[in-house]
Amino acid sequence: MSAHGTDGVRRPVIAIAGLAIETSTFTPTRTLAPAFHPDRGDEVVARHPFLAAYEHAAEFRGALTGHALPGGVVARPAYEELADEVVARLREIGPVDGLWYDVHGAMVVEGLDDAETDLLARIRAVVGPDTIVSASMDLHGNVTRELAHQLDLVTCYRTAPHEDVDATRERAVRNLVDVLTTRPVEHRRPVKAWVPIPVLLPGEQTSTRVEPAASLYAQVAEVEAADGVLDAALWVGYAWADQPRDRAVTVVTGWDTDAVVAGAERLARAFWDAREDFAFVAPTGTFDECITAALEPGAARPFFVSDSGDNPTAGGSGDMTWGLTQVLAQPAFAAPDGPTLIYASVPGPAAVAEAVAAGVGATVTVTAGAEVDDVHAGPITMTGRVHAVRHGDRDAGTEVVLQVGSVFAVLTTLRKPYHHEHDFTDLDLAPREADVVVVKIGYLEPELFDMAADWMLALTPGGVDQDLLRLGHHRIERPLFPYDREFATPPDLSARIVPPSDEPLGATP
Incomplete structure (x- = not known):
């Protein structure tokens, strides 16, 4: 032996x-x-x-x-x-x-x-x-x-x-x-x-x-x-x-x-x-409240926002379009010269393939996301300029950046977490120079935390919703805090x- x-x-x-x-x-x-x-x-x-x-x-x-x-x-x-x-x-x-x-x-x-x-x-x-x-x-x-x-x-x-x-x-x-x-x-x-x-x-x-x-x-x-x-x-x-x-x-x-x-x-x-x-490890708010805070005059730059409900590194599908839909609905980002916002990310294999075929600099209309998780929002259709293409990522496969107004949306073949500065710079993005960076994450990983001049945790819906009571657990053993605030007898x-x-x-x- x-x-x-x-x-x-x-x-x-x-x-x-x-x-x-x-x-x-x-x-x-x-x-x-x-x-x-x-x-x-x-x-x-x-x-x-x-x-x-x-x-x-x-x-x-x-x-x-x-x-x-x-x-x-x-x-x-x-x-x-x-x-x-x-x-x-x-x-x-x-x-x-x-x-x-x-x-x-x-x-x-x-x-x-x-x-x-x-x-x-x-x-x-x-x-x-x-x-x-x-x-x-x-x-x-x-x-x-x-x-x-x-x-x-x-x-x-x-x-x-x-x-x-x-x-x-x-x-x-x-x-x-x-x-x-x-x-x-x-x-x-x-x-x-x-x-x-x-x-x-x-x-x-x-x-x-x-x-x-x-x-x-x-x-x-x-x-x-x-x-x-x-x-x-x-x-x-x-x-x-x-x-x-x-x-x-x-x-x-x-x-x-x-x-x-x-x-x-x-x-x-x-x-x-x-x-x-x-x-919570950071100030929290609804998604709208977090974006509003990020756009306040005098807000520190870059301002990071965690789209926490679909965090793929906590178990979220990473496939939801809810957050990106909310961003693109904001008038502030409608024009190319508006505040720069990076959003990472939404999977969309067909959208990525179309953007790759069109090439960097081309304008395309593509549909992505919600192929498996469409509970809160369906697939999102966007028209924008192909900013960057990158092949061979271990998690994502192929990545594409689509500029829609002043939003730089990262689309992937497969879902991927964005935790490192090079995840962005490899896509010809400059997160340190952006006004707002929205990432599907909970607490910021060390490199993001170091980059962020300020940040908020957006309490967004999804498979890893921070509001545990809203999720609806049925099989956990009770009593259990915070589902139960009062215990008939002290716990053993x-x-x-x-x-x-x-x-x-x-x-x-």
Whole structure:
């Protein structure tokens, strides 16, 4: 089961596997297997340069990992196809000492409420009960008691926006390598304290840039630093899936039961006590209010507006035309010499193909959007000048910029998030010089945040509507804040000790 290094020392073998997507059950799209852009075998290892720092201590073998852009529910045949390949590749790898489980935590599959646990059960059936499994997750994931049981080690991001993705993955691997190389076989599974917290909030109200989340996540490191604690993790949960597992959770692992329990309960109480203090990360308003503010004399430039309801990186379809329709209806942008506004983006394969055929500088009339998500607005028809064309983007395929009046609308073959300055400059756009930049996003990602002289969060409709009550959840476990403001009895925030993965879970306490 172990490999020999050049020095003759036996090294543990660690496999890498996982499927990751953040899934909105309120988005009408379906996610298919190619969307995960799977890496296989050596590709998996090569994707994570930090693994080189641990190659002296362990041998890493990639099975299959896939990371899809957030979106709609994963079609069951797509999941079965990928899960079967994960299992087959793990069989080919053979016996392993450990497994790094690289997942998000909010994947929804047709017919499965807890897909991460289902996939791990299939993996466990191959790698066996003795394999130590360490998971890295997004803090917007969901951790059921069943998932905590199947895992031995688990950690999640500590920043939102997520600026510690690689650091979190490395922490999961480092913990796994340390356990496999420093602890006797019979003492490799730490104590796991799990506390569900009856709170469900959108990420835009729980950003670690602002309070109270900034202070809450500062406590995670403090808990982890306690003697006898290996790792501490706090999940906000994922708000746009209508499932019983949706809620905040904390899991603390370590070797001292008292310290682990105390840490988990401290984080859970702190989160619960702060529930009324969470607020949006930026000033909010209706779309019209945000555009009006952006056009006020003296408003800082560039002024960014988040069209949050159709944010593709939170699970929105990215296909809605509602926001662009509202922009083009504004008289201020009707003439080419009006305030410059960039809008990113709306998919429209046929529109893109027509613009490409016409060429840069040509005037075209095209129709785009709402091919799958037409709940709030139908396809939009525009006449404008082709400003730019770009081929070969990993997410978008081909991108086109159409100038309509003073609006520069980005159209794509496939949906794409716009998070980086080069996403715009590659299209011959100058976001820093624009008056207004409207992006389908929630909180601004770091590069956009740095570019924005000012910004507002528009509370727009869509599959990731920030107004959770307006969405209409039916399957969440109640009582749950903010759906319920009054609780008949205080929530049970005591730590549940989850049995090791090689022992039966037993009934829910």
